[in-house]
Amino acid sequence: MSTKPTEAMNNKAIKYGIGVVALALVGYNSIYIQPLDQKLAENQQTVFNAKAYVDGIWNQDLSKAYQDCTDISQLIDSFNQDVNSTFEKNSHALGIGNIGYFRVKGEGIVSAVNENNVLLQVGSSIIEIETEFIFGNALRDASGLVKINDYEDTADFNSISEALNDRIRQEVIPSFRSKVKEGDSVKFEGAIELNKVHLNLDQLEVIPFTLQISS
């Protein structure tokens, strides 16, 4: 009679023991511990690297696209003849709306070096080479190389413009600004943004892709 409570206790202990082991097994297999820096590095791999993408297309696709562009004086002549067909033939646009982007090239004489831009006399036109506000999508969209529907995240698509503009601001503008002076002859390739409905051809503003001074 006196052994019965001890047996019951032993049985309970065995049951609890099995339960604890089972819980430990389930717990062990449910949790996977990984160093935080390793996990962060894995996440980083899925982040779109706009700078690397821009660096990758710079020398081949982008340079090629900007070598193949319309002379700015011819473009102005074309606008004076027929705005709609010039937009249809020469502009790139992402979707719906009045704004189109054009790849242009030209050569002119520096008539003024201002805080935010350099003015060139190109034929009978004054062309503004932007040197301060290199922002927006003009260079990306005028190239015609990048399509929004190739990017699930629109922020990735926009970051391409930022990377492209950064490189222009860091590599193209400083050396140009440090040397350019009135009377210089400047060759340029770049992009312009124009509005079909509110078209203004006075002092077209070029976002440069290349700038070359020949005194």
Add this chain to the structure above:
Amino acid sequence: MTYFKPIKIVCLLLFTAILFSCQKQKSEKQDQPKKVAVIVSSLNNPWFVVLAETAANHAIELGFEATIFDSQNNTALETDHFENAISSGYDAILFNPTDADGSIANVRIAKKAEIPVFCMDREINATDAATSQILSDSYAGCVAIGKYFVEKLNKSGKYVEILGLVGDNNTWSRSKGFHSVVDNYPELQMVAQQNADFDRNKAMEVMESILQVHPDIKGVFCGNDGMAMGAYQALVAAGKAEQVMVFGFDGASDVITSIEQKKILATGMQFPKLIARTAANYALEYFNGKRDFAQKVPVTVEMVNQENVHEYEAYGSDE
């Protein structure tokens, strides 16, 4: 030789009658005009009223029946509208989402029911749910505003940003576009960034409390025109309307007038009528058999400022 028993004949007749009835219902449905639901995030903002009404009116012009549903910026209510639209036999949904993530499930419900959804203005964070998304290019519009902001503030000074709804992609596209320019100028110092949910009254309250801590700001960038008007009201009440430059986004009627009166400096003109009409046209193309729609169709945004305001009218052109 086999003979049909009477019970078998009755069953056959019944089956034929059911088939005939179904066919008749189907042909009756084909004869009826298509039904289009216009589900819009909020009708508490005139911009969305223009978007919804233009979508519904253009759908009617195209020969559809159209009904507007107001989600009141509430994803749960939006879900009710989707379930309602599906159970009531709507054929397409022209949709302005309340939340880039929270609205995905609703679009998927419609997709499962084989009802096409065309998103208008606001994006959802999925490219395999909606039939197409016709979206304002908020980022590019705010890059232009950012440039103008830097020029007008002469590259230095304290400023404030008032954000829209935190869950809406447009809020962040606008903010990122603006900051992609402004953050390059270290002497421009953002002293406060707060959300006011695209709401005029909230923006006024937010601006009032910010002004108590930062009375020396030079500029305010607001994620929509309603908030810009609210911020301006707060500045007038504090006697600082002359000192602080206000920038909005939308192209709403009262802001265009305020730009003319030099109360607001600039806004990003979106084209709600163009977006709405395009969405209704896409629904027509879908009914006519088209399936290969571009997932994202950006609609350009144009800056309206002190120099060009005379060229624009509220909500842009109808084309």
